[in-house]
Amino acid sequence: MGKRGLNVNEYMYSSARIRALENGLIGQDKLNRLLEMQGPEAVMQALDGYGIRLNRESGEETREDLFLRILKDAYTEVDSMMPEGQDLSFLRLKYDCHNIKSVMKCYYRHVDPSSMIIPLGTLDVESLQKRMEQHDLENLEGPFAEAAAKADLEYASTQNPQVIDLILDRAYFESAAEAARAFRSDYLCRVVAARADLLNCMMTVRTIRMGQSEASRSLLDRALVPGGVLETSFFEEAFSAGEQALFEGLAKTDYYRFSKSALESDLTLATLERLADNAVMEAVREAKFISFGPEVSIAYLEGMETAVKNMRILLAGKDSGLSVESIRERLRDSYV
Secondary structure: OOOOOOOHHHHHHHHHHHHHHHHHOOOHHHHHHHHOOOOHHHHHHHHHHOOOOOOOOOOOOOHHHHHHHHHHHHHHHHHHHOOOOOOOHHHHHHHHHHHHHHHHHHHHHOOOOHHHOOOOOOOOHHHHHHHHHOOOHHHOOOOOHHHHHHHHHHHHHHOOOHHHHHHHHHHHHHHHHHHHHHOOOHHHHHHHHHHHHHHHHHHHHHHHHOOOOHHHHHHHHHHOOOOOOOOHHHHHHHHHHOHHHHHHHHOOOOOHHHHHHHHOOOOOHHHHHHHHHHHHHHHHHHHHHOOOOHHHHHHHHHHHHHHHHHHHHHHHHHHHOOOHHHHHOOOOOOOO
């Protein structure tokens, strides 16, 4: 998080360097070429030509290991370019949130969380596990201490793992919104708000499809996250009025393109989630019109994460023998 006033002039070097790195992202043109490859092995060979290759020097590296390494390297490289007193560690909060939830759920199920951990957060996972075993989460480093301790207590009384997700997701979006404001970047505030608003849209759709019962309404009330520009009342009214009313309401907001695309689609949850991701990317792409500043680095990392997500989708589709068009329909919009 920024520790002093933001001076965009300090980002001239990093922004120029990031613009050069953007050329290496797997964007739409490269994805189209990879889609035409016959089978996952051919895709992996093609990736090697794009400078993405398995680390054969350290033994066997799985695809997932490769993707984690790509993301870890991207974060490390961008961090190394940040001006003194500035960092982008707040972008890792989503991984901390994921890891806390994984450790908590696995502890309660008496299973090893190792396979679920994403080693891109700021928290030491071994320390996190020890604190979980001692139920000492209120002393956890970072912004999740209070939420983790609350989730621990609530799970103990309800035995419902859903409360872990609800409480920690809310804490994540509160922290993300606070970090965006502290960084004094209108762009980052818009990206965080878009992610929150669109998550709330998806939760509203899900609860509507569960049936407009008191249980569904109660779930929606607990599941709505802060940090967006759309008021809680917008989603509560849409829940009562129905799904069509939700998208009609969105048509009058900054998310009108998402609404239009949704209403023209098959309205399956998978499609709506893809369109919501694309709407977030629309906000991320605003950084293309910023010459230099932290926004350039933030957008690059967002673009890298989307590129990795698309590679996972593409390779999974090739593994399953899906057609090119079926895979294409699942891919997210790229940053480049």
